[in-house]
Amino acid sequence: MAMNDVISLLISGLGLAGIYFLLASGLSLIYGLMRVLNLAHGAIFAVGGFVGWAALEYLPVEPDWLRFTAALVLATLAGAMLGILIEKGLLARLYGRPYAQMLLTLGLAFAMTAFLGGWLGHDPLTLKQPAWFDEVTVIAGSRVVNSRLVIVGIALILFLATVVFLRRSKHGLIIRAGVNNRSMVMALGINVSKSFTLLFVIGSGLAGLGGVLAGVFFGSVTPELGTQQLIFAFIVIIVGGLGSLEGTALAALVVAVLQQFVNYYGPPGAGDLVTVLLLAVMLLVRPRGLLGKVAA
Amino acid sequence: MTRTQASPVRSWTASTSVLSLRNVDVHRGEAHVLRDVSFEMPPNAVTALLGRNGAGKTTTLLAVVGLLAATGRMSMAGTDLKPLKVDERVRQGIGYVPEDREVFADLTVAENLRLAMRGPESQARLQQVHKLFPILHERAQQRAGTLSGGQQQMIAIARALLNDNKILLIDEPSKGLAPAVVTEVVQAIEQVKATTTILLVEQNLAVAARLADHALVLDQGRLVYSGPMEDFARDTEATSRWLGVDIRPKAVGGRGNE
Amino acid sequence: MKRTAARNVPLAIAVALFAAVPFLSNVSVPLVFDGPLGSLGTMQIIAVGLIFAALAMTFDLLFGYTGLLSFGHTLWFALGLYLPAVLMVGAGAPFGTALLLALAACLLLSLIIGAVALRTSGIAFAMVTMAFAEAFLIFVERNPTKMFGGDEGITVAGSLLPQAVRGVAGIGTVYWIALVLAVTIYLLLRQSVGSRAGHVLQGLKENPLRVELLGLHTYRFRLLSFVLSSMLAVLCGFVYLLVARVAYPGIAGTDFALLIMVMVVFGGTGRLWGAALGGFLYGVANIRLGSMSTAAFGEGLPQWISGPLQEPPLYIGLAVVLMMLFAPEGLAGLIEKASSRLRARLAGSRRGRNSGAAPSGSGGTPGGDGTETALAASGQR
Ligand SMILES: Nc1ncnc2c1ncn2[C@@H]1O[C@H](COP(=O)(O)OP(=O)(O)OP(=O)(O)O)[C@@H](O)[C@H]1O
Ligand SMILES: [Mg+2]
Numbered sequence: 001m002a003m004n005d006v007i008s009l010l011i012s013g014l015g016l017a018g019i020y021f022l023l024a025s026g027l028s029l030i031y032g033l034m035r036v037l038n039l040a041h042g043a044i045f046a047v048g049g050f051v052g053w054a055a056l057e058y059l060p061v062e063p064d065w066l067r068f069t070a071a072l073v074l075a076t077l078a079g080a081m082l083g084i085l086i087e088k089g090l091l092a093r094l095y096g097r098p099y100a101q102m103l104l105t106l107g108l109a110f111a112m113t114a115f116l117g118g119w120l121g122h123d124p125l126t127l128k129q130p131a132w133f134d135e136v137t138v139i140a141g142s143r144v145v146n147s148r149l150v151i152v153g154i155a156l157i158l159f160l161a162t163v164v165f166l167r168r169s170k171h172g173l174i175i176r177a178g179v180n181n182r183s184m185v186m187a188l189g190i191n192v193s194k195s196f197t198l199l200f201v202i203g204s205g206l207a208g209l210g211g212v213l214a215g216v217f218f219g220s221v222t223p224e225l226g227t228q229q230l231i232f233a234f235i236v237i238i239v240g241g242l243g244s245l246e247g248t249a250l251a252a253l254v255v256a257v258l259q260q261f262v263n264y265y266g267p268p269g270a271g272d273l274v275t276v277l278l279l280a281v282m283l284l285v286r287p288r289g290l291l292g293k294v295a296a
Numbered sequence: 297m298t299r300t301q302a303s304p305v306r307s308w309t310a311s312t313s314v315l316s317l318r319n320v321d322v323h324r325g326e327a328h329v330l331r332d333v334s335f336e337m338p339p340n341a342v343t344a345l346l347g348r349n350g351a352g353k354t355t356t357l358l359a360v361v362g363l364l365a366a367t368g369r370m371s372m373a374g375t376d377l378k379p380l381k382v383d384e385r386v387r388q389g390i391g392y393v394p395e396d397r398e399v400f401a402d403l404t405v406a407e408n409l410r411l412a413m414r415g416p417e418s419q420a421r422l423q424q425v426h427k428l429f430p431i432l433h434e435r436a437q438q439r440a441g442t443l444s445g446g447q448q449q450m451i452a453i454a455r456a457l458l459n460d461n462k463i464l465l466i467d468e469p470s471k472g473l474a475p476a477v478v479t480e481v482v483q484a485i486e487q488v489k490a491t492t493t494i495l496l497v498e499q500n501l502a503v504a505a506r507l508a509d510h511a512l513v514l515d516q517g518r519l520v521y522s523g524p525m526e527d528f529a530r531d532t533e534a535t536s537r538w539l540g541v542d543i544r545p546k547a548v549g550g551r552g553n554e
Numbered sequence: 555m556k557r558t559a560a561r562n563v564p565l566a567i568a569v570a571l572f573a574a575v576p577f578l579s580n581v582s583v584p585l586v587f588d589g590p591l592g593s594l595g596t597m598q599i600i601a602v603g604l605i606f607a608a609l610a611m612t613f614d615l616l617f618g619y620t621g622l623l624s625f626g627h628t629l630w631f632a633l634g635l636y637l638p639a640v641l642m643v644g645a646g647a648p649f650g651t652a653l654l655l656a657l658a659a660c661l662l663l664s665l666i667i668g669a670v671a672l673r674t675s676g677i678a679f680a681m682v683t684m685a686f687a688e689a690f691l692i693f694v695e696r697n698p699t700k701m702f703g704g705d706e707g708i709t710v711a712g713s714l715l716p717q718a719v720r721g722v723a724g725i726g727t728v729y730w731i732a733l734v735l736a737v738t739i740y741l742l743l744r745q746s747v748g749s750r751a752g753h754v755l756q757g758l759k760e761n762p763l764r765v766e767l768l769g770l771h772t773y774r775f776r777l778l779s780f781v782l783s784s785m786l787a788v789l790c791g792f793v794y795l796l797v798a799r800v801a802y803p804g805i806a807g808t809d810f811a812l813l814i815m816v817m818v819v820f821g822g823t824g825r826l827w828g829a830a831l832g833g834f835l836y837g838v839a840n841i842r843l844g845s846m847s848t849a850a851f852g853e854g855l856p857q858w859i860s861g862p863l864q865e866p867p868l869y870i871g872l873a874v875v876l877m878m879l880f881a882p883e884g885l886a887g888l889i890e891k892a893s894s895r896l897r898a899r900l901a902g903s904r905r906g907r908n909s910g911a912a913p914s915g916s917g918g919t920p921g922g923d924g925t926e927t928a929l930a931a932s933g934q935r
Contacts, residue, residue, distance in 0.1 A: 037677055039812070093879060100878045103819050106812055107874025110867045118862030170410075177400045177411055184398045187361055188412045188455060189386035227808055231688045234681035242678060269696025276689035279682065280670045287673045 004142035009264055011139070013257030015148045015217055018155020020252040022210030024233040025162060025245055026203025032179035032243035034196050035098040036091065040105040042226030042233075043112035044082050044204050048075040048211025049221035050116055056128040064130035072154070072212055079208020080201045087200040095193075109227070116223035124220035133216065151213050158206065159249060165202075166245060171195045179243045232259075232272075235279045241289025250290055254278070314339045314463050314493040315360065320368035322352075322359050322517075329355045330366070331517045337463070337510075342485075342494045344508035344525055346501075348540055351514040353497040354395050357465045360495075361385060361392050373462050387414070391456025395467040395497075397448045401441025405432055405451060408440050412455035425454045428484050446477035453484060464488075467497045482507060501539065505529040513538045564827075565740070572733050575600060576726060586842065594725045601725075601732040601797050603837035608736040609790040610817040610833030611743050611826055615783035617818075620776045622672075625680040626687030627814050629667075630784040632806035633660050634791015636694065639708040639801040644701040649716055653792060660788045661781070668780035672773060684808055691807030707802030710795065719796050728796045735793050736830065739786060744826055816874055822886025831885055840866060 027041050055071035086108065094100045133147035166172035174195040178185045185192050214229060215221040232255065240251030255275050263271030282289065313336035322330035330352050337343050345353050359366040362382040370377040377385050386392065399408055409422065409432070426433040429450040435443065440451060449469055456464050469485065470478040482503055485494070489507065498504040504511070504525065511528040513521035515538050521528060528534055579592030587596045613627050637656035641647040647655065671682045697704040712720045718727045795801060804810065813836070821832020843866040855863075862868050881888050 031677060035677075037680070090875070090879070097882075100882050103815075104875055104878040106816065107871045107878065109871070110812075110816070111871030111875065114865035114868035114871060115862040118860075118865040118868065119858045120861075173403070173407055173411055177403055177407075180400050180402055181398055183363055183382075184394065184400070185411070186382040187363065187386060187392045187394070189383050189390075189414060189459070190411070191383045231685055231808060235685050238674070238678050238681055238685075267696075267698040269692050269698055272692045272696075273689050276685050279685055283670050283673045283682065 005264070007140055007142040008144045008148075009260050010257060011144050011148045011152060013260040014253070015151035015155065015213075015256075016260060017252040017256035018151055018159070019210050019214050019217060019229070020232055020236045020256055021155060021159060021249055022206045022213070023229055024236040024240075024248050024252060026199075026206055027233055028237045028240075028243060028248050029175060029179065029199055029245065030196075030203050033175055033182065033192070033199060036105075037098070037102045038086075038105050038200075038203075039102060039230075040086060040108040040112065041203070041207055042228075042230035043109045043116075044079050044226070045207045045211040045214070045229060046116060046221070046223055046226035047082060047112065048079045048208030049215040049225050050120065050125075050211070050223075051075040051078040051208065052212030052215050053125050053127050053221050065132070068130050072209055075212045076205045076209040079211070080205035082208070083201040083204025084197075086204070087197050091200075092193075113223045113227065120223070122223060124222050126220045127215045129216055147216050151217055154209075154213060158209070162206075162245065171198050175199055232275060235275050237289075239279060239282050239289055241291045244289070244291040247289055247291030254290075313337055314373055315495065316369075316371050317356075317360070318369040320356075320359060320366050320370060322355055322364055322366045324355065324364065329517050330359065333368075333514070333517075333519050335512055335519060335522055337493060337495060339493050340491065341509040342489050342496055342507050343510040343512060344504040345495055345497045345512045345514065346504060346528075346539060347514035348538070349499075352517045353514055354467055355517075356514070357392070357394075357467055357495070357497065360465060361390060389460070389462035391459065391461035391464040393452045393456050393464065393466040393469065395471065397445075397452040399440040399443075399448045399451045401439065403440055404437050405440050405443070406436040408451050409454060409458060412458045414459050417460060418458045421458050421460075425457050428457070428487060429454055446473050446480070449473060449477075449481055450484070453481070457488060462493065464492055464494045466494060468499060469496075470498065470500045470503050478503065501529065501535065565737075569733075569737055572600070572604070576729060586838075594722060597729045598725050598797060599838055599841050601729045602794070602841060603834040604732040604736040605790055605794045605797065606817065606837030607830040607833035608732075608739045608793075609787060610814060610821065610829040610836075611736075611739050612783050612786040612790060613814050613818050614826055614829045615743055615746075615786065616779050620779050622675065622776065622780075623680045623815075624683040624811075625808070625815070626683030626685070626811050627783075627787060628805060628807070628811040629683075629687040629690050630660065630664065630787035631791045631794070631814075632687075632690060632694075632801075632810075633663070634788035635795045635798070635801035635805065636702065636708070636791075638792065638795060639703075639710050640701050642714045643708050643710060649714065656792075657785070657788065660785060664781045664784035665777070668777050668784070672776050672780060684811060687806065687811050688808050691803060694803050694806055703801065705803060707800050709800045712799070715796065715799075724796075728793070731796065732793055735789065739790075740826065740830060742786075813870070816870060820874065820877060820884055822884030822889075824883075825886040825890075828884050828886030835885075836870075843869065 023041065023045055027038060030041075031037050052071040052075045055074050056067060059067050059070055061067040061070055086105070090104055090108075091101050094104060129147060133145070133150065135146050136143040137146055137149060138144075166176055174185060174190055174192065178192050178195065182192055211221070211225065214225060218225075236248060236251045236255050239255060240247030240249070255278065258278060259271040259275050261271070262274045263269075266274075315337040316335075318334050320330055320333045321328070333352075333356065345356060347353050355364060358364040360370060360377070362377070362380065362385045372385075372388055372390070375388055377388070380388065400411070403411070409425070413419070413422065431447055432450055432454055435447070440448065443451070453466070453469065456466070466485070469481050473481065478500070485496075485507055488494075494507075496504065496508060498507075508525040511521060511523060511525040512519060513528065513534075520538060521534065575591050576597060577592060579590055581592070582590040587599065589595050591597075591600075609631055612630075613624070616622055616624055616627070634656070637659055638649075638652040641652035641655055642649065667683075667686055671679055671686070674682055694702045695704060702708065712724075715724070718724060719731075794805075814833075817832040817836045818829040819832070821830065821835070822828025854860075877884065883891075
């Protein structure tokens with residue numbers, strides 16, 4: 001193993017971990033708080049990717065890093081808007097019936113993916129990334145593509161922001177407590193559904209942003225981007241332990257780095273398959289997941 | 297309906313009654329757990345809710361808080377509770393101390409308390425709570441899940457004291473605690489009882505007799521006694537019949553039955 | 555006894571109708587089918603509908619018995635196509651041998667995967683099964699062994715199949731096989747799950763994915779249900795291979811796995827015939843929508859409208875959304891409501907001025923007991 005490859009693969013893995021975290025953390029907390037499995041989460045992710053692609057393609061903003069920033073902001077807003085519409089407009093009407101809610105989001109996922117595919121096609125659309133993204137930086141003697149560093153940086157900032165939000169804010173407190181025991185939070189006179197709406201919006205916004213990062217990571221976006229990444233997000237959630245943010249972060253790292261290394265050194269697709277194997281092993285030795293509190 | 301001969305049933309008019317239940321029925325799954333329960337609670341007094349295991353005591357509290365659906369009428373200080381959701385009912389002025397404490401294990405002690413605080417007056421009340429339970433101040437930054445059972449019970453009671461509540465619903469505060477800790481918890485309740493209305497579920501007859509002014513007794517989901525606590529506790533036939541307790545109430549600190 | 559007989563009347567009518575199809579070579583159903591019913595093209599489409607009906611019912615077996623929701627049920631259907639195809643095309647095995655080997659392999663695999671996945675329950679089980687199904691799709695698409703055909707899939711030449719199902723004439727035989735498959739699975743499951751599925755699903759409405767009933771079943775019992783429902787799905791795959799004559803990645807992986815769930819939900823959860831109806835309609839509609847929408851829409855509208863209008867999943871997705879909002883009981887629920895209303899109307903007119911509405915036969919929402927919100931139910935222990 002060349003040392004160069006190891007460092008650059010590690011950084012790639014970190015970037016992918018960030019993307020998984022952005023997708024999985026929202027899903028896991030939303031499920032933890034209200035038992036709503038949002039299957040449209042992946043579609044929101046894909047919409048974010050497309051908004052990012054469109055912004056980079058058409059926004060007349062210079063210099064290009066500013067355009068990229070605008071793309072991130074727009075994708076986040078698009079995700080958050082979708083989140084409000086879905087939660088307030090649709091899910092709230094099925095309050096207390098998580099099974100129907102899940103199926104509704106499944107229908108949305110199909111419809112949204114089909115909409116994107118019908119409008120913009122199913123072929124990959126290449127993102128016009130800032131020129132600097134394609135250049136390389138030498139870190140500890142190994143050449144790392146800059147876009148990887150950008151992804152890692154953004155993901156790290158968002159991870160810290162999420163942790164601070166959950167630890168410091170009142171809503172964060174309600175969310176953490178509610179994942180643990182929602183009825184008791186209600187019995188303290190707290191309107192949990194307000195915090196849930198906020199969580200849903202933030203989770204959807206982060207998914208939208210994650211879509212852009214995934215577009216940068218893979219170089220292009222497709223309507224099916226969301227569904228594909230959703231699977232790995234699921235694996236991350238189970239390996240990390242349902243409802244545990246720290247577990248999700250840790251599992252994202254483990255799954256993504258493992259996947260990167262095996263994909264690089266192994267036969268095609270091996271890295272993706274190994275993550276499923278990891279999941280199986282995890283279930284055999286520790287069904288609760290790395291840091292899980294609830295056995296689902 | 298059978299009542300013990302201990303005392304005539306006193307009734308309070310709706311205007312003085314803090315909590316009023318009329319013909320309340322609760323089903324849990326297949327089971328018909330509460331049957332036609334009606335009672336009134338006088339203000340600034342402790343009412344003990346007694347009965348054997350599975351009689352429906354916890355169910356009654358859950359129905360009042362709104363965590364279980366119930367039929368019949370329920371009102372608190374003249375406000376109809378039925379149309380209100382759980383959090384809305386609680387904000388009307390209910391302090392709920394659940395049976396198994398239900399503290400948030402992953403949150404710190406301070407966070408557990410902060411979650412319960414509503415208005416600005418909660419801040420002042422926090423001082424009082426810390427005076428009542430100094431340990432909660434000392435251990436503020438410790439994870440609640442790592443506290444002892446008694447300390448967790450203090451968190452659970454403290455949460456109910458942080459707001460200007462009209463009524464406290466306290467479910468078996470002495471459950472699973474060592475005698476010394478029971479005494480501490482009982483003393484805490486005694487300190488607040490002069491100014492609050494409390495509905496207290498308690499298996500420990502000695503504790504109930506010491507704290508309560510009135511008693512309500514449930515048997516298989518039906519209310520079978522409502523009257524002064526003293527009369528009920530003295531009536532050995534009644535206590536053995538409805539609670540399965542033969543022993544005389546003894547000094548607090550002993551574990552009544554169990 | 556009488557009730558059983560009454561129960562069998564709709565079934566007998568359905569079977570008779572399907573059995574008549576091959577003989578109706580001059581009856582045509584405009585709009586729905588291109589050719590007359592008895593034409594080979596139409597019979598092929600109906601056969602696909604029957605197979606999907608059977609597949610949707612096998613999904614109900616696991617769900618109905620254990621309350622476990624699988625997001626990866628299609629894995630077994632896909633294996634039912636892929637394994638015989640690989641064995642015949644790649645390894646040159648004769649048809650019968652290929653089927654037997656495939657059955658044995660699937661039995662082993664479903665035992666292993668079931669044993670692992672059943673260590674979880676509820677939502678985690680759904681996620682885990684989805685991961686396994688997706689893993690198979692990845693395996694097929696990346697095709698590291700060069701035997702699974704990649705994106706193209708594996709086409710099975712007619713010459714590899716038995717004489718009876720070969721060529722154009724074979725479609726007739728396959729049609730009968732599909733009908734037998736659907737009816738057999740229906741009868742088998744009606745016997746074992748029928749009422750239970752409804753029962754569990756009533757619970758699911760209140761507190762889904764965490765049905766208390768789970769506690770009643772031992773691990774081995776759940777594993778048995780898992781293996782049985784998987785193996786029946788493999789059989790559906792076998793028959794579908796005879797119709798499609800190609801194993802293709804479109805029926806593997808998450809999207810199709812979720813589609814199976816959509817079929818069941820659309821038809822009506824909790825009723826076996828609802829699942830069958832959903833599967834049948836999907837099987838037929840998918841083929842027909844695909845060929846209709848590409849031709850029909852699009853002219854004159856901007857791309858962002860006309861493009862999506864040509865995507866069948868758009869209609870399926872929107873239909874599910876509407877269904878959840880307005881008729882969560884699915885088509886079967888609507889039909890039952892309508893028929894009980896009709897019966898009430900008939901009974902009413904017979905009895906003259908009896909104004910009291912007859913009790914509705916449909917399940918409806920049971921009086922909400924709100925147990926989900928009970929503190930005790932919310933975890934912590
Ligand atoms: N989740 C539930 N589902 C169905 N029945 C329940 C449930 N929880 C409790 N019950 C039943 O309701 C009845 C009353 O229970 P409840 O918890 O109110 O009793 P309790 O008087 O508080 O008893 P204890 O002294 O043991 O706490 C019991 O018969 C019990 O079996
Ligand atoms: Mg109790």
